[in-house]
Amino acid sequence: MPVATKKIIKEVRSLKHKKFRDEKQAYFAEGIAITLSALENNAPVRYVVYSPELLKSEVAYRVLSEVKHRIPCYEAGAEAFQTISGRDNPVGLGAVVGYRDISPESPELLKCSKFVCLDGVKSPGNLGTVIRAADCLGFGVLISGESTDHYHPECVKASMGALYTVPVARFDTADGLKQWCDKHGVFLVTTSSRARDDITRIAAYPRPVAALLGSEATGLSRDILESGESQVRIPMYGASTSLNLAVAAGILMYDIATKPRRKVGG
Amino acid sequence: MPVATKKIIKEVRSLKHKKFRDEKQAYFAEGIAITLSALENNAPVRYVVYSPELLKSEVAYRVLSEVKHRIPCYEAGAEAFQTISGRDNPVGLGAVVGYRDISPESPELLKCSKFVCLDGVKSPGNLGTVIRAADCLGFGVLISGESTDHYHPECVKASMGALYTVPVARFDTADGLKQWCDKHGVFLVTTSSRARDDITRIAAYPRPVAALLGSEATGLSRDILESGESQVRIPMYGASTSLNLAVAAGILMYDIATKPRRKVGG
Numbered sequence: 001m002p003v004a005t006k007k008i009i010k011e012v013r014s015l016k017h018k019k020f021r022d023e024k025q026a027y028f029a030e031g032i033a034i035t036l037s038a039l040e041n042n043a044p045v046r047y048v049v050y051s052p053e054l055l056k057s058e059v060a061y062r063v064l065s066e067v068k069h070r071i072p073c074y075e076a077g078a079e080a081f082q083t084i085s086g087r088d089n090p091v092g093l094g095a096v097v098g099y100r101d102i103s104p105e106s107p108e109l110l111k112c113s114k115f116v117c118l119d120g121v122k123s124p125g126n127l128g129t130v131i132r133a134a135d136c137l138g139f140g141v142l143i144s145g146e147s148t149d150h151y152h153p154e155c156v157k158a159s160m161g162a163l164y165t166v167p168v169a170r171f172d173t174a175d176g177l178k179q180w181c182d183k184h185g186v187f188l189v190t191t192s193s194r195a196r197d198d199i200t201r202i203a204a205y206p207r208p209v210a211a212l213l214g215s216e217a218t219g220l221s222r223d224i225l226e227s228g229e230s231q232v233r234i235p236m237y238g239a240s241t242s243l244n245l246a247v248a249a250g251i252l253m254y255d256i257a258t259k260p261r262r263k264v265g266g
Numbered sequence: 267m268p269v270a271t272k273k274i275i276k277e278v279r280s281l282k283h284k285k286f287r288d289e290k291q292a293y294f295a296e297g298i299a300i301t302l303s304a305l306e307n308n309a310p311v312r313y314v315v316y317s318p319e320l321l322k323s324e325v326a327y328r329v330l331s332e333v334k335h336r337i338p339c340y341e342a343g344a345e346a347f348q349t350i351s352g353r354d355n356p357v358g359l360g361a362v363v364g365y366r367d368i369s370p371e372s373p374e375l376l377k378c379s380k381f382v383c384l385d386g387v388k389s390p391g392n393l394g395t396v397i398r399a400a401d402c403l404g405f406g407v408l409i410s411g412e413s414t415d416h417y418h419p420e421c422v423k424a425s426m427g428a429l430y431t432v433p434v435a436r437f438d439t440a441d442g443l444k445q446w447c448d449k450h451g452v453f454l455v456t457t458s459s460r461a462r463d464d465i466t467r468i469a470a471y472p473r474p475v476a477a478l479l480g481s482e483a484t485g486l487s488r489d490i491l492e493s494g495e496s497q498v499r500i501p502m503y504g505a506s507t508s509l510n511l512a513v514a515a516g517i518l519m520y521d522i523a524t525k526p527r528r529k530v531g532g
Contacts, residue, residue, distance in 0.1 A: 125391070129510045129512075129513060132506060132508075132509065132510055132513075133509055133510065133513050134504070135504040135505055135506035136500075136502050136503070136504050136506045136507065136508070136509050137502070137503055137504065138503030138504045139504075158510070160506065160508070161506070162504075162505070162506050165504065165505035165506065166504070166505075200524045234402075234520070235523075235524065236402050236403070237402070237403055237404030237523060238400070238401040238402050238403065238404045238405075238428075238431065238432070239401055239428070239431035239432075240398055240401035240402045240426065240427070240428050240431065241402065242398075242402070242426070243398065243399055243402050243516065244395045244398055244399065244424070244512065244516075246395075246510065246512070246513055247395060247398075247399050247512055247513055247515075247516035248516075249513075250509065250510075250513035250514075250516050250517055251516055251517055251520045254500070254517045254520070254521075255520075257501075257503060258466045258501065
C-alpha cells in the first residue's frame with residue numbers, strides 16, 4: 001500500500017486543531033473500533049493511515065485489504081504515526097473522515113422516538129460518552145448552544161464509533177431546540193438538581209420524548225428549565241449533589257428507555 | 267501567609283508521579299471544590315498551596331483564613347502554580363493530602379448497605395467518576411485487582427471531592443472481595459453484557475448488596491462473573507453493546523438505589 005507522504009502526515013496532524021478541521025471539513029478518527037465503525041457504517045472516509053509497526057489487529061488488516069481498492073490506505077512509520085496520534089500508546093490505525101452534519105429536519109433524525117439533548121456541554125469526553133450511551137440505549141443526540149465540537153479528538157475517542165451509528169444534530173440555541181420539539185410534537189423533559197419531580201416518581205414517559213441536560217458547570221438556565229413540559233431531577237442519597245454529566249444522561253436515558261410509554265391525552 | 271519555597275513547589279510537582287506519591291504517602295488534590303471538601307471532611311491535609319494571582323473564589327479565601335492557624339497555607343506565584351497544576355487553566359488552589367486507606371474491616375465501610383465494586387479498572391477518570399456517583403447515590407466503593415491508583419490526579423479531579431465523603435477500600439483480588447462479601451453476608455451481583463438476567467426484570471435487590479463491574483477493555487473474567495449470586499446485564503437497544511464503565515456503574519447504582527429491598531429467605 002502507498003506510503004503516507006510528509007504532506008499527508010502534516011495534514012492529519014493539523015486536524016488536532018478545530019481551525020484546520022473546519023477548513024478541511026474533516027477530522028482524524030483514531031483507533032481500531034472507531035476506524036472500523038467508520039468504514040462499516042459508510043462514513044465519508046477520505047483515507048486511512050496505519051502503521052504496520054504498531055498495528056497488531058488481524059481484523060483491522062482484513063478490513064484494510066477489503067477497502068484499499070476504493071479508499072486510499074497509507075502506510076506510516078511508527079514515529080510518524082506518533083506525531084498524528086492523540087494517545088500515549090497508539091494502536092497504529094486511524095481514518096480521516098469528512099464532516100457529515102445532520103439537519104434537524106432529516107428523516108434519519110425524525111424517525112427516532114427518544115432524544116438526549118445537551119445544552120452548552122463543555123467537555124468533549126462527556127459528549128462522546130453520551131453519544132456512545134445514546135447508541136446503546138437507542139437515542140438520537142441533539143446539541144445546542146455553546147457546546148464543544150463533536151469532531152474533537154476526545155469526543156470521537158469517547159464515542160467509540162457510535163458517532164457513525166447515532167444521528168447527531170446541532171441547534172444554535174436551546175430555544176431553537178425547544179421550537180423543533182414543539183413543531184414535531186416531541187415532549188420536552190428538562191433537568192436540574194433543583195427540579196420539582198424526582199424521576200423515580202414518574203411511571204411512564206410520552207413518545208416522542210427529548211431529555212435536555214445543561215452544562216457541567218452551571219446546568220440549564222432558569223428559562224430553559226421552565227420551558228420543559230416536565231422538569232425532573234435524579235434523586236440524591238449522599239453528600240454530593242451533582243453527578244458527572246455523562247452519568248446523569250446515562251441514568252436518564254436508562255429510565256426513559258425502560259419505563260412504559262405514556263399515552264398522551266388518553 | 268508564608269510563601270511556598272522552591273522545595274515545596276518541587277515536592278508538589280513530584281506528586282504527579284505514583285512513585286513519589288507512594289514515597290510521601292501523599293497526593294495533590296487540586297481545585298476549589300476538592301480542596302474545600304478535603305478541609306471540611308477532615309482529610310489529612312498537610313498543607314495548602316494557593317496563588318493569589320489566580321484564585322478568585324471568595325469562599326476559598328474565607329476558608330483559608332479560617333484554617334491557616336492549624337494548617338500551613340503557602341502562597342505561590344501564577345507561574346509556579348502552573349508547574350504544579352495538571353490543568354490548562356488552573357484556579358490557583360490545591361492541597362497536599364496524606365493517604366488514608368480504609369480497611370475492608372473498618373466500621374465506616376461496614377455500615378454501608380450498598381457497594382459498587384470495580385475489578386481491574388484502568389482509567390483514573392472513570393474511577394473518580396464512579397466515586398462521585400457513589401457519593402450521590404449512597405454507595406461505598408470497593409476496588410480489586412490491577413486497578414488504577416485512586417490518588418491519581420485525574421481520579422482525584424473526577425471525584426470532585428467525593429473521595430473525602432465516600433469510603434473506598436482496596437482488595438488485592440476479586441476473589442478476596444468475594445470472600446469479604448461471603449464473610450459479611452453481602453449479596454454479590456456480577457455484571458457482563460453477556461449475563462443472563464436483564465436488570466429491568468429484577469424487581470428488588472437484597473441488602474447489603476455489592477455490584478461488581480470488570481475492566482473497560484475485557485470486563486469480568488468468567489470465574490468471577492459466575493461467582494456472583496446474581497449475574498446481570500444492562501439492556502441494550504442500539505448498535506453499540508458497551509457503555510462507558512462509569513455510565514454503566516451509574517445506571518446499576520441507580521437501579522439498585524431506587525428499587526425496593528428484597529427480603530432474603532422470607
